[in-house]
Amino acid sequence: MYGKIRTDLQKELQALKEAGLYKEERIITTPQGPEIRVSTGETVLNFCANNYLGLSSHPKVIEAAHKCLDEWGYGMSSVRFICGTQEIHKQLEQKAAKFLGKDDAILYAACFDANAGIFEPFLDKECAILTDSLNHASVIDGIRLCKAQRFILDHMNLEDYEAKLKASQGAKYRIFATDGVFSMDGDIAPLKDVCALAEKYDTMVMVDDSHATGFMGKTGRGTHEYHDVIDKVDLITTTFGKALGGASGGCIAGPQEMIDWLRQKSRPYLFSNTLAPSVVAGTIAVLDTLSETTELRDKLEKNQRMFRKMMTAAGFDLRRGDHPIVPIMFGKFDNDAPLAQEFASKLLAEGIYVIGFSHPVVPRGQARIRVQLSAAHEEEHIHKAVTAFTKIGKELKVIA
């Protein structure tokens, strides 16, 4: 009986709207790309997608997916262990494992599912997970689904990391879990130090590299390559839904026995449908391209550094970093939250699509506009964005 909850929900929804926390979705009427049209009619430059390498609508990827539809069909109507495994699924696992520098990989419908299924098969209540406080929601949920003791670590604080490694020494097995890149700040996890600590305290390291796979590190393998610890990170989870073509799907890569065990025990793998063949083929085409050339990640790096340099020169307060997530900070203004929102909507009117984030998504007093660069951006796109930022920045007295 849909009774009392209806009026309660109506009130709660209204409260969200009044607090400015209700998320409206903007509707795109074109394929995903550096330039998109939205349902209200504007054509805008897109600076808020995770389309880091510009592969979401790349002709090679589309062609591979088309061809696969004809050759391998539309869907599998099965989980992997019943009748949901084609040759291409095994190929993708091997290619992903090789790309990530691990023995083997196992596919999931999404990285969210990979994270939901990674801890519980290995860890019981005698074990411990050490988790950075800003880890992604799916890592947090994966930890919730498992009975291991939980140690929540101050964000990227090595002293706290070590203190909690000391405090958890009685555990049977331990896993240190961290995002490779934290999405609100573009912060890169200090994996060199983490791996050194993990070695000292006999702890496994798991990295969710969703915001890094494909472009971080000199050949784009991820943050473990960026920090030169490819062999020291035990388990990697990542998504195919961001830089790697942006469709959907994810995987866990790691040592052979761990992947074998996950195939037997990981619930989102065992009880959820397998990846669609066309998505598998598209992702294979992406990994093949990225294994041949670093052209795209090189261009992304150049774009990201150029944008940071130009925006800093224009007088904006940027969060420092070396990642295509570039937060423009408004914390020095008392009205930072509404200011960031107003700035973002004025930018949209200038044809620049970015998102303003404020409390509770980020800490109070740290409202920001998060800009995400892509290899699909050309120099003129970046110039246009900086020009618009500068115009609105002067108008709203954010810069002199």
Ligand SMILES: *Cc1c(COP(=O)(O)O)cnc(C)c1O
């Ligand atoms: C985007 C993201 C995910 C979720 O990936 P999906 O494949 O879309 O489920 C998981 N972890 C991190 C760190 C992410 O940024």
